[in-house]
Amino acid sequence: MRDRPGFGLRARGCVVAGLFVLAGCSGGGGGADAGADAAKGAASQTPSASPGTGSTPAPTAPGASGAPLVPELDESRQPKTAAEARALLGRIVIGQAAFGPEVERATPFESDPRRWPVLDQDCVWQTEGLPPDVLATSTRYFQIPAKDGHGRVLINATVTVHHDRQESGWETARAMEEVLRCPDQKLRDGEDLKGLWGGALHLGEQMNGWTEDAFTESGKYVSAAQGGGPQPYIWSQGQFGPVTLAVAGKGAEGFADAALNALVVQGTSRLMVNTKQELAKAAP
Template identity: 65%
Template sequence: MGGLVGQSRGKAGLRAWGCAMAGLFLVAGCADDGTPKGAASSGPPGTSATPSGTPPSAGGSGTGGTGASTPTARPGAATAIPMPPLDESKQPRTAAAARDLLGRIIIAEQDLGPQVLRSTPFESDPGRWPVLDEACVWQTEGLPGDVLATSTRHFHIPAKDGRGRVRISATVTIHHNREESGWETARAMEEVLRCPDQKLREGEQLKSLWGGALYLGEQLNAWTEDAFSESGDYVNAQDGGPYPYTWSQAQFGPVTMAISAKAGQGVTNEDLTVFVAQGTSVMMIQAKQQLGKAAG
């Protein structure tokens, strides 16, 4: 399905998008033509490169040269967790079990860095679900039948030293099975194609969105069953813009994990990539620990 977006922009656009995905999930570099470089390539400021096909190290945080909090690995943290087989006996069967699992996967502010704070409101209504309507405006509705539980947490980095506010959201959704979570990713792709301009709420818009997906084994994706990313511009009536915006989603079995990041003045897309890669990586590792089969 990722080819639908790539074809609309030509082969050069697909190479550039593939490198953007590598930057999000693998913190790899790119050649001038947009193709991913080798494992020795350097990542965004304040990060270290990781082997091809592995996510960035999870956990901890520090301050890098970007001026924003730049995540780094906790001492002794593994740089990657291999893709374990899904243990279907661990899949939740009820909404209550799904909410319990969700709480063990979704990140907190300390997983993103010391400058990241909770926003108000912090957590979404657990009984509501975001829906992009025919006019490309986001609304909320009751949970659909294929969703056992979902939650979004909101964080921010306050404006400081000439840099605008950074808004970060983390979402975890638990479905009944892998097929349902796969359809969620497919719908996300369709939404970008249908609505490259979207209204989040009054005074907030996303513009010029584009994106695509990499299945497990495609290009450098060796850590998630389905990696989806979208990028574009964020416009806020209060803060101005356009500023960089990026969103990524990963899948393991019945679970999808997503991070969105919206920049303010003086904040680059590379700054956002650090937080998106860190948050998605931490949640993926925790999902694999909760639902993967034990080795041996």
């Protein structure tokens, strides 16, 4: 999935909390770059918080009306095969219209669904075949072309389907480990992430009422092809049952940070809405 990260909350945690609030209020409660920008591979098996199990219901956090923003998972709707997972992906993934009229498809538009990025010991992203815990993954790439005094803005949206909630929870835990181990990461030659920090909030912690596990990463993006930099970089990830979803944004000279954050929240929110519609239990 790459272009993402993790972090233990620090003084900048208020920025992260703000993103969670926006995601929770946008689209009814929350919503993929090729190679090193797809879903993450195996890393440390030591999560900062225990992921849920496939058979244990996740807690719910109430919205303003008292109804939970995170409904109960219908485990009977979880995909059991790769084919079922790919079909589910097709109903969850978003196109450029989810971000607004200024956003276009980038080239390439979609990642290789047979590949998965892994952060090696030198903090360089490599790609491998899908690991056993991933049934299907998709990353789509978008852009706002350079115009009106700003450079080219890059966005990618990723959805990954696991067998159950336990596996998707471990993915979030590994994301935390990766950013702590490698605050500076190389995406590819001439393209780097610098000074990454990140954090995760379980449902009900602080301001997270929109996802079972919220994970946000922030830092700087440096790219020779994008005019050097550094430019703002942000990754926002959510989880519902066996599905993780995330949107990353890479800023540009002259493009407001707030506008970049809003695009990330908007995409994440749409993805989460789609996921809940597909996997939540029907209301009684």
